[in-house]
Amino acid sequence: MKLNYNPKYRIGDIVTIERVFTVKNHGSYDYSHGEIEVQILKISPTSLGYCYELKSYDNIDLGGVLYWENEIKKLIVTGNELEERMWKVWGDQ
Numbered sequence: 001m002k003l004n005y006n007p008k009y010r011i012g013d014i015v016t017i018e019r020v021f022t023v024k025n026h027g028s029y030d031y032s033h034g035e036i037e038v039q040i041l042k043i044s045p046t047s048l049g050y051c052y053e054l055k056s057y058d059n060i061d062l063g064g065v066l067y068w069e070n071e072i073k074k075l076i077v078t079g080n081e082l083e084e085r086m087w088k089v090w091g092d093q
Helices: 079-089
Strands: 014-017 020-022 028-030 036-046 049-056 072-077
Touching: none
Parallel strands: none
Antiparallel strands: 014 036, 014 072, 020 028, 036 049
16 A cells, blocks of 8 residues: 555654553553553554554563554654664674
């Protein structure tokens, strides 16, 4: 599917979300974790916009669903910046 605009985020970006989808209680949202950092693993265009497969660094179960772009609260670090940081740690830059 081709949309008329690009996704706001990229694979590898670290972003935050506030609500976590849970299959408990018939598919509701859990806000008890507060704002959590997640990494974008995959981006899927749909007829309603972009959705994102996310991974929690704290091993929080994200419900096995894709999250809509508007559910992402803020960008923490881009995937490119993350790679640059890794190389600096290894002394290659």
